[in-house]
């Protein structure tokens with residue numbers, strides 16, 4: 669389990685999302701009416717505005733769309749990683765769904781870099797998300 673001073677604060681719509689990450693899975697809001705995936709977790713579909721959504725597990729795979737290298741941490745917890753890459757990853761499930769997270773890789777990020785989710789357990793009910801390059805050694 670990772671030590672964290674700064675933790676996500678789950679709300680009604682995201683508590684199952686953070687729990688899934690603690691359990692090692694990535695779930696995303698999925699509209700039962702139109703099939704659209706919506707992130708972050710919310711009660712309304714960003715495509716059809718319907719309210720019949722469920723949190724469904726996704727493949728956890730995608731590609732880097734954009735990134736930034738962080739040289740000054742904004743929280744004490746992230747200081748151990750500095751400098752680190754914060755990547756915006758486009759999920760394989762849908763072309764317009766992007767999820768940010770720290771990139772774990774021994775190579776520089778590039779657009780189209782294949783990644784998979786690397787959930788990190790903070791507590792028994794809270795997890796956080798990082799992305800790991802599919803060819804990363806560590």
Ligand SMILES: [Zn+2]
Pocket residue numbers: 699700701702703704713714715716717718
């Ligand atoms: Zn919808």
